[in-house]
Structures are given as C-alpha cells and as structure tokens.
Amino acid sequence: MTSDQIRQVILEILERIAPDEDLTDLDDVRPFREQMELDSMDFLDIVMELRKMYRIQIPEEDYPNLNTMAGTVDYLIPRLKDVAVGA
Amino acid sequence: MSILHTTLTGRKVFAVRYDTVIIGAGMSGLSAGVRLAYFEKNVCILERHTTVGGLNSFYRLRKRNYDVGLHAVTNYAEPGTKQGPLSKLLRQLRMKWEDFDLRPQLRSSIVFPDCSLHFTNQFSFFVEQIAAAFPQQVDGFRRLVTRIAEHDALDLERSALSARQVVSEYIRDPLLVDMIFCPLMFYGSATPRDMDFNQFVIMFKSIFQEGFGRPFDGIRLILKRLVKHFKALGGHLKLRAGVQEIRQTNGIATSVLLDDGTEIEADNILSSAGAAETMRMVDPNAPLMKAEPGDISFVESISVLDCEPASLGHSDTIVFYSDSKDFHYERPNVPVDLRSGIVCSPNNFDYSQPLEDGRIRITALANPHYWLNLPEEEYVAAKDYWNSQIIQSAIRHLPDFRPHVIDTDVFTPRTIRRFTGHVNGCVYGAPQKFVNGQTSVRNLYLCGTDQGFLGIVGAMLSGITIANRYLLK
Numbered sequence: 001m002t003s004d005q006i007r008q009v010i011l012e013i014l015e016r017i018a019p020d021e022d023l024t025d026l027d028d029v030r031p032f033r034e035q036m037e038l039d040s041m042d043f044l045d046i047v048m049e050l051r052k053m054y055r056i057q058i059p060e061e062d063y064p065n066l067n068t069m070a071g072t073v074d075y076l077i078p079r080l081k082d083v084a085v086g087a
Numbered sequence: 088m089s090i091l092h093t094t095l096t097g098r099k100v101f102a103v104r105y106d107t108v109i110i111g112a113g114m115s116g117l118s119a120g121v122r123l124a125y126f127e128k129n130v131c132i133l134e135r136h137t138t139v140g141g142l143n144s145f146y147r148l149r150k151r152n153y154d155v156g157l158h159a160v161t162n163y164a165e166p167g168t169k170q171g172p173l174s175k176l177l178r179q180l181r182m183k184w185e186d187f188d189l190r191p192q193l194r195s196s197i198v199f200p201d202c203s204l205h206f207t208n209q210f211s212f213f214v215e216q217i218a219a220a221f222p223q224q225v226d227g228f229r230r231l232v233t234r235i236a237e238h239d240a241l242d243l244e245r246s247a248l249s250a251r252q253v254v255s256e257y258i259r260d261p262l263l264v265d266m267i268f269c270p271l272m273f274y275g276s277a278t279p280r281d282m283d284f285n286q287f288v289i290m291f292k293s294i295f296q297e298g299f300g301r302p303f304d305g306i307r308l309i310l311k312r313l314v315k316h317f318k319a320l321g322g323h324l325k326l327r328a329g330v331q332e333i334r335q336t337n338g339i340a341t342s343v344l345l346d347d348g349t350e351i352e353a354d355n356i357l358s359s360a361g362a363a364e365t366m367r368m369v370d371p372n373a374p375l376m377k378a379e380p381g382d383i384s385f386v387e388s389i390s391v392l393d394c395e396p397a398s399l400g401h402s403d404t405i406v407f408y409s410d411s412k413d414f415h416y417e418r419p420n421v422p423v424d425l426r427s428g429i430v431c432s433p434n435n436f437d438y439s440q441p442l443e444d445g446r447i448r449i450t451a452l453a454n455p456h457y458w459l460n461l462p463e464e465e466y467v468a469a470k471d472y473w474n475s476q477i478i479q480s481a482i483r484h485l486p487d488f489r490p491h492v493i494d495t496d497v498f499t500p501r502t503i504r505r506f507t508g509h510v511n512g513c514v515y516g517a518p519q520k521f522v523n524g525q526t527s528v529r530n531l532y533l534c535g536t537d538q539g540f541l542g543i544v545g546a547m548l549s550g551i552t553i554a555n556r557y558l559l560k
Binding site (some may be wrong): 048 | 126127175178179183551
C-alpha cells in the first residue's frame with residue numbers, strides 16, 4: 001500500500017472508533033489526542049483494528065509511533081508494503 | 088467450533104471448544120461478547136433463562152410488555168456527545184446513538200419530610216435547588232463535586248473508603264447527606280447504610296451529573312440490538328443453557344458443564360453470574376474464594392393505568408421518597424419496608440408520542456428471605472396484600488391513581504432470582520466487589536454487578552473493560 005492508501009485506512013478506522021468526530025481538518029503532524037476525544041481504550045482499538053484487518057502485531061513499545069497520523073503512516077509503510085488495498 | 092478428541096478408551100467424541108465462554112446474557116455478558124466477536128474471537132454466551140437481559144430483562148403478560156429492572160438508563164448524554172461513559176460505550180461496541188434511542192427524563196424529585204429537591208439532566212439545576220434549600224451547605228456541596236471530579240472511578244486497583252465519611256467532611260447537615268444518598272443507594276448500593284466512595288462517585292455522576300433516559304420501547308430495544316449485533320459478528324448465544332459446573336485442573340478452568348450434561352471447553356471463562364454464584368460452580372462444597380452473596384432486594388408494584396400519569400397531575404419521571412429524615416437503606420425485618428420507596432413513571436420521558444398505556448411503578452426494599460421461603464399457595468396472596476400496602480404508602484407523594492388501574496403486576500425477590508440466578512434475589516450483587524475481575528482460578532474472570540461498575544451503562548462497561556483487559560490478547 002502507498003502512504004496515501006494507508007492514510008485512508010487509518011481515517012476509516014478512526015471513523016469507526018469515533019463516529020462523532022469530524023476528521024476533515026485532521027492535522028497529520030499534531031497528536032490525535034489533541035484533535036479528538038480519544039482515550040486509551042480508543043487508542044488500543046486502532047492497534048486492534050489494524051491487527052484484525054492486516055494481521056500485523058504492534059508491540060506495546062511501538063505505540064508512541066502511532067500518536068500522529070504522519071507517525072502512524074511512516075510506521076506502517078514498511079509493514080504494509082506487500083499488502084494490497086482492501087486485503 | 089468442534090474438535091475431534093480421542094478419549095482414554097479410544098472412543099472418538101466431538102467436543103465444543105471456544106476461545107471464551109461467557110456465563111450470562113445480561114448487559115455485561117452481551118457487551119463483552121460483542122467486543123470479543125468483533126475482534127474475531129470464537130465466543131459463546133450461555134444463559135440459563137429463556138430470554139436475555141438478566142437483571143434488566145422484559146416479559147409479556149396479558150398482552151402487555153413489561154420491563155424487569157429498568158426504571159431509567161443512567162449516564163444520559165445528548166446524541167453526538169464525545170465524552171462520558173455512554174459515548175465511550177457506544178464507541179467500544181461500534182453501535183450508534185440511534186441503537187439506544189434514549190429520550191431524556193422530564194424531572195425527578197427527592198422527597199423527605201419538610202424538604203424536596205428536584206433534579207433534571209442539567210446538573211446546574213440541582214446545584215441551584217441545593218443552594219435554595221440548604222444555603223449553608225452549598226459551598227461544601229460544590230467542594231464535594233470537585234472531589235468527585237478528581238476521582239478516577241475506573242481505576243481497577245483501588246482500596247475501599249466509606250462514602251458517608253467522605254461526604255460528611257463536606258456537608259454538615261445530615262438531612263442533605265441522606266437526601267443525596269437516597270437515589271444513589273436505591274439505584275446501585277449492594278451494601279446497607281453506606282457505600283464505598285468509588286461506587287458513590289460512579290452513581291453520583293451517572294444520576295445527578297449525567298441523568299436519566301429511556302428508550303421509547305424500553306429495555307428490550309437495547310437488548311435486541313445487542314443480540315443482533317453479537318450474532319451478526321459471528322457470536323453464539325445459547326438460551327436455556329444453565330452452567331452447572333465450571334471444571335478446573337490445578338487452578339485453570341478447562342470447561343463448563345451444562346444442566347443438560349453437555350460439556351463445552353474454553354480457553355477462558357467470563358462469568359456475570361455473581362462472585363459467590365460463580366465460585367459455587369467451581370466447587371459447591373469448598374469455595375476457593377470467599378464471596379458472600381448480597382441480600383439487598385426489592386418488591387415492585389406495577390400499575391397499568393387507563394390514562395397518562397401526567398393527566399392526573401403526576402409528571403415527575405422518578406420520585407425517591409423517605410418518611411423519616413434518616414433514610415434507612417438496609418434489608419428490612421418485615422416483608423416490605425414501607426417507609427421509603429421509588430415511584431417511576433416510564434411515561435414521563437421526553438418522547439415524541441405517548442406510550443401505549445399509563446404506568447406507575449413503585450419499588451420498595453424487601454426482605455428476600457421472606458419472599459424466597461414463602462409457600463407457593465401463600466405467594467400470590469402476599470403479593471396482592473403488599474401491592475396495596477406499597478401503593479397506599481406511596482400515594483402520599485403522588486395523586487391517588489387507584490381508580491385508573493386496569494392491570495397490575497408485582498415482582499419480588501423471587502422474580503429477580505428467576506431472572507438473575509442471584510442466591511438471595513439480590514439486585515446489586517455482593518457487598519464486596521471484585522473490581523479487577525480476577526478470581527482464584529487463573530482464566531476465570533468476573534464481570535457485571537459483582538465486578539462493580541453500576542447501572543445499565545456501568546454493567547455494559549464492566550463487560551467491555553474485563554474483555555479488553557484479559558480476553559483480547
């Protein structure tokens with residue numbers, strides 16, 4: 001997947017987890033938590049949704065990489081490079 | 088999922104095996120089930136009763152629908168709210184606000200001798216009420232509210248603290264203390280006279296700060312949506328499937344044995360049956376973990392009216408009343424404690440259309456031992472007698488609706504035991520809570536009333552929290 005495709009996947013996950021948030025103006029370099037109501041339970045759900053969709057295991061020590069959209073995309077590019085969209 | 092096993096004698100048998108078996112299809116068990124099924128766990132919910140819901144269930148009698156537990160869903164929030172337990176719950180379950188269809192209360196009251204306080208879903212209104220009735224106490228009350236806001240009620244590793252002791256540091260007038268405790272204890276205390284401060288905080292926020300709501304169709308709407316969602320995610324639900332025994336070897340649960348002799352294997356077991364009730368399933372003779380069942384229970388009188396209660400001049404959603412300035416919340420020595428009670432009218436929520444008929448439900452503390460041991464032939468007469476006593480007592484606080492009654496039903500601790508399996512027909516579970524959900528059996532966990540989050544939203548969050556913490560690894 002390309003970085004744009006990964007970004008789109010993350011947006012869809014955020015919409016599922018927090019359907020009442022408006023994500024149109026999401027700033028990719030600011031932490032998610034500064035821009036939306038996301039508690040630790042919701043945050044874990046991002047990790048779990050990724051595991052469910054792409055079978056990737058994200059170890060707890062890597063969670064800080066997922067604080068922003070840009071960080072999440074960078075972290076996932078090598079891990080999803082061989083995955084087709086919609087897989 | 089079926090797996091072929093070969094027994095010691097060489098006989099081949101199919102055993103059913105799940106990642107997690109959940110005991111009880113109440114609010115907590117169903118919510119845990121949704122979480123596990125959503126993340127592709129192989130999960131089965133077992134319910135002994137013929138229908139789902141447990142303490143918050145429903146039934147049909149003489150062509151009318153009745154709710155068992157629900158007066159109101161606490162923790163009300165306006166659709167689209169991003170914070171608070173209800174929003175958290177919907178997110179976790181991937182459900183929508185419309186799935187719960189909560190309509191807000193109109194107004195509720197706490198009525199004590201010579202003093203009444205009203206509250207709505209706007210907390211500032213309640214503060215104004217206290218400022219007007221207890222001008223000397225309102226500053227202390229505001230400081231108590233700050234203390235409550237700073238308390239993390241979802242911390243699973245905290246120690247017990249007397250709520251009365253904490254509250255009395257802020258409020259000096261014992262009448263106001265009892266008026267605040269009255270709704271909170273009635274709607275969630277498993278312990279007599281006092282509550283753990285953590286439970287107090289949960290109840291205070293859920294009742295006074297967030298408030299009451301109800302779906303137009305009652306609790307069955309939420310339950311049906313939960314079940315549909317769970318099944319669509321691939322979860323299995325078995326009704327009339329009571330668990331007789333939880334089998335374990337060296338402190339690790341291996342399977343459950345149903346009443347009909349079926350054995351179901353599981354990697355993990357999550358029980359919402361109550362702490363004492365669950366440990367009796369592990370070993371009925373020598374429980375591995377000390378857990379006493381609670382004994383706070385209620386009798387409820389349900390009157391169906393030929394008119395809306397508001398047309399008789401009663402438009403409060405819920406009235407909590409006490410005849411004496413000292414509120415007595417404990418198991419009474421008489422069959423029903425007529426000194427205090429709760430009047431709920433499910434009609435008095437902000438619906439877009441009226442309900443099918445008028446309803447007045449009156450709930451009072453009851454002695455479970457009396458009701459559970461009453462011979463069958465005396466049970467019906469006792470229900471009739473105490474129904475009229477409860478109404479007689481309550482109509483001091485609302486218009487006399489008796490000429491408008493077209494049907495009546497009464498539920499007692501006996502009814503509650505049938506729906507929940509709780510030993511004493513207790514409503515809010517055991518006095519001692521097991522907040523971290525762990526038991527002395529390593530892969531056996533507790534959720535629901537005995538885990539300790541309260542109310543309908545609390546029960547659902549209990550199932551979710553324990554599932555997240557132990558069962559989604």
